[in-house]
Amino acid sequence: MYRRYLDRLRIDLIRIGADDISPAHAMLLFTIGDDDLSVRDLMDRGHYLGSNASYSLKQLVQSGYVDRTASARDRRSARIRLTDKGKQLCADIKTADEVNQDQVVQSEKDLQALEETFAMLRKLEVLWATDLQRATPRLDMNRF
Numbered sequence: 001m002y003r004r005y006l007d008r009l010r011i012d013l014i015r016i017g018a019d020d021i022s023p024a025h026a027m028l029l030f031t032i033g034d035d036d037l038s039v040r041d042l043m044d045r046g047h048y049l050g051s052n053a054s055y056s057l058k059q060l061v062q063s064g065y066v067d068r069t070a071s072a073r074d075r076r077s078a079r080i081r082l083t084d085k086g087k088q089l090c091a092d093i094k095t096a097d098e099v100n101q102d103q104v105v106q107s108e109k110d111l112q113a114l115e116e117t118f119a120m121l122r123k124l125e126v127l128w129a130t131d132l133q134r135a136t137p138r139l140d141m142n143r144f
Helices: 002-016 023-032 039-046 050-062 084-104 108-134
Strands: 066-070 078-082
Touching: 002 023, 002 084, 023 039, 023 050, 023 078, 023 084, 039 050, 039 078, 050 066, 078 084, 084 108
Parallel strands: none
Antiparallel strands: 066 078
């Protein structure tokens, strides 16, 4: 479903006229949202790998969607936030998403089913994230 959503998002980006950003990068903008984050916080929040996040952020900064500044406390650390261009793109995508949602939700019953689906997906995300934090992998040293 995520891949299908990215396909749909690609079409929406073309319609919006944002041809300088990929759907995955657009999702990164939504992960940043209205916050002022460290790169580490972004990686934790979005489950991104360090090299992927750094590469994507570099492209988003060059395209003018993200502002990246050195942290005042630790010059090795960077703070990131959306620029006005990034905020506008997120607003445009949300508008396009509302049109898409109107195609799915055509009755009160559809709305209730969609809300229940979102609630279940949130539960799964929390459950899996909690399980990952509690899991401690064991290495079988005899295998090496």
